[in-house]
Amino acid sequence: MVREFSYITDFEQWEKEFNFLHSVKVRFGETDMFGHLNNTVPFVYFEEARIEFLAERGLKDEWLSGKSEAIPVVADLQCDFLEQVFFGETLSIGVKVDSLGRSSCDIHYKGTTENGKVCFIGRGTLVQISSKTGKAEPFTSSVKEKLLGESI
């Protein structure tokens, strides 16, 4: 199957750019009566992996500690399901910042099975807003560097 994805120009190149990988193991309760992973669950994996990614980039304190006025908000999420996933499989969830704007960034995800097959991919916009005004808040250069991984 040669599927096209609006958010990927060159799949091979895109695949290679995931340096951060987070491992999840499919829970029994995450399957459904069709016998495979219910397709609402990859979004849960994306969330878990994204938070681990942000923590590794040193943004947990900045964003998730509740100390800062600026908070990250997920504006949209999408997922393409490529292969069925089953109970007990260990998946590797890749996370990367695909592009970076003034106050938002496009985060991409790639789920891979143990035998190396890409089983689902996705993306979502993360916007930094002020928790007080609710308006978009430009990233500081320090946050930008962390998102791009330049400081690592």
Next chain:
Amino acid sequence: MVREFSYITDFEQWEKEFNFLHSVKVRFGETDMFGHLNNTVPFVYFEEARIEFLAERGLKDEWLSGKSEAIPVVADLQCDFLEQVFFGETLSIGVKVDSLGRSSCDIHYKGTTENGKVCFIGRGTLVQISSKTGKAEPFTSSVKEKLLGESI
């Protein structure tokens, strides 16, 4: 099968005492690969039904609005699974206060299928604590009346 339940002395009598019923419909994603309702889900139904029950008894404002220092805490939960439940079934979840103490009460649950079979039952202790001290906080007589349904 004649099963005994430590928290029920007379099942027939116990069954009749549910005046509050809340309806839930089994979601596709709540099934698992065994083809039936995953057995962690009845606890989700208990929570939903308990909150509806407390709201109907006029305790939502008291307990769930965040205005009061006294808050309800679930100290324990248990469920006995009697019949398999399947996708799309509409269940009736009965809720009642089985016994009432100084600062805690024992809430009982009964799940029934459309054809009248009891599919799971359960119970749990609700304790009123002070959100400041974390210690048990005796019920006011007004809350006691509401829990017992005497004001209704």
Next chain:
Amino acid sequence: MVREFSYITDFEQWEKEFNFLHSVKVRFGETDMFGHLNNTVPFVYFEEARIEFLAERGLKDEWLSGKSEAIPVVADLQCDFLEQVFFGETLSIGVKVDSLGRSSCDIHYKGTTENGKVCFIGRGTLVQISSKTGKAEPFTSSVKEKLLGESI
């Protein structure tokens, strides 16, 4: 905020085309520590609403009974989050077939709060495949009519 959505050309027109509405009430356990609906949950609502929609269109027996070789598969899903949603809110989830292909269709979703605000929108491709070969299976004209709601 004037946001653009790649899958909507005229938002006002798009909004009006939802004839099927399914009601859900936000569960306590569906909130997260940010105090609002966790953003993986709208996908659960989409699934629930889609199945109710297909059942109403007379496709439950065809697709969900397990009797037929042809089964529907979700190829992709996406959601745009427009407004925060809170515990206890009753949402109306609109579902429609936005476009219909040979063996797949594009299903759109619209979540609306009680006061009429659109809180999240989304879409996803549903593909009919053969459960035996795993390959795309063209819709019969009967299924097409049902999907388009012409028979109703």
Next chain:
Amino acid sequence: MVREFSYITDFEQWEKEFNFLHSVKVRFGETDMFGHLNNTVPFVYFEEARIEFLAERGLKDEWLSGKSEAIPVVADLQCDFLEQVFFGETLSIGVKVDSLGRSSCDIHYKGTTENGKVCFIGRGTLVQISSKTGKAEPFTSSVKEKLLGESI
């Protein structure tokens, strides 16, 4: 707080008997608007840990492969909540067979935080039934040995 638990006679002794430990990390989406782990989630952890436990005891093939007529069924579950649990905490879930009957066993669970506090405990009955007749099926001596860990 000195709480008593009907299924534990000597807490200190009971605590020491967990040889099998499974690690879980609290997901963001597993918290609720009260800011802590939603109390339906420990049952999900129990399930995950129980399956890992059974796999380690060599019972996965026997019970979860779908090859055998005898299948394990959860007859009841309960949990006592001792301490609040928060997002990002890594918990250790202990699992043990507390007692073994002819065709059922009593499985106990202990959740511990990183700093060694027991945050929740629980138990549940696992019954072996025939998937054909639905009736209780006595354990073979091989399964009994595995459950008791004597073969390890």
